[in-house]
Amino acid sequence: MRIASLGSGSKGNGTLIETDEVCLLLDLGFGIKETIRRLERLGRSPLDLSAILVTHEHADHINGVGQFSRKFKLPVYMTPGTYNPDKIGMVETLHKVNCHKNFSIGDIVIEPVPVPHDAKEPCQYIFCHNECRAGVLTDLGHVTAFVKERYRCCDLMLLECNYDQKMLAEGPYPRALKNRVGGKLGHLSNDQAAELAGHFDLDRLKYLIVSHVSEKNNRPDLALGSMKSILSHWSGNLLVSSQAEGFPWITL
Ligand SMILES: [Zn+2]
Ligand SMILES: [Zn+2]
Numbered sequence: 686m687r688i689a690s691l692g693s694g695s696k697g698n699g700t701l702i703e704t705d706e707v708c709l710l711l712d713l714g715f716g717i718k719e720t721i722r723r724l725e726r727l728g729r730s731p732l733d734l735s736a737i738l739v740t741h742e743h744a745d746h747i748n749g750v751g752q753f754s755r756k757f758k759l760p761v762y763m764t765p766g767t768y769n770p771d772k773i774g775m776v777e778t779l780h781k782v783n784c785h786k787n788f789s790i791g792d793i794v795i796e797p798v799p800v801p802h803d804a805k806e807p808c809q810y811i812f813c814h815n816e817c818r819a820g821v822l823t824d825l826g827h828v829t830a831f832v833k834e835r836y837r838c839c840d841l842m843l844l845e846c847n848y849d850q851k852m853l854a855e856g857p858y859p860r861a862l863k864n865r866v867g868g869k870l871g872h873l874s875n876d877q878a879a880e881l882a883g884h885f886d887l888d889r890l891k892y893l894i895v896s897h898v899s900e901k902n903n904r905p906d907l908a909l910g911s912m913k914s915i916l917s918h919w920s921g922n923l924l925v926s927s928q929a930e931g932f933p934w935i936t937l
Pocket of ligand 1: 694695743745
């Protein structure tokens with residue numbers, strides 16, 4: 686299984702998960718031209734894709750989904766609550782995800798995990814192929830017991846480190862938005878993410894990719910610092926997924 690990112694952050698998200706059989710695009714927050722440019726950077730074209738999956742209906746995750754699905758005849762998987770035709774429009778084929786039930790696309794088994802976030806029916810996903818598990822976990826306001834349990838044993842984790850508490854408190858956001866981001870249905874702080882990472886099976890985890898880092902309320906070095914303080918004995922690869930570049934292909 687191979688994973689790469691088109692970009693990560695509040696201006697747009699997109700992650701590729703592929704095997705020799707299928708290539709899945711998780712979330713699409715970029716327009717068509719920009720998406721094609723970012724796919725090309727990773728050596729892929731829209732014609733290589735098998736399906737689009739969506740985590741929730743916020744603009745940075747769905748901006749390009751409807752248009753892309755229609756233009757390239759791609760089926761779309763999402764929870765019923767996530768599908769808002771006023772926002773996404775028609776899609777090629779809509780597959781409704783039951784967020785309590787695993788499903789397969791080609792040779793990838795997908796485990797949906799419901800998360801607390803201020804969207805209609807948000808769910809994140811774990812992608813399994815043979816013995817490999819790759820977890821994607823962004824856009825959640827706090828860590829539930831269920832989240833902690835589901836994501837414990839992964840070979841690769843994309844984990845949200847949205848904000849540094851001090852930078853959010855002292856930063857430019859209006860009070861209401863600060864409360865939303867830092868609230869129980871907002872985003873994970875560096876410290877919340879690091880605390881969760883401390884519960885991962887670190888003998889198994891090979892890659893931890895810091896994701897959805899706020900450009901206004903965080904800095905990559907602060908997020909990495911929080912992780913390193915918790916994971917001092919871990920010898921895996923700690924990376925950052927950026928808004929501009931995402932990250933290049935990782936093979937598991
Ligand atoms: Zn987001
Ligand atoms: Zn969101």
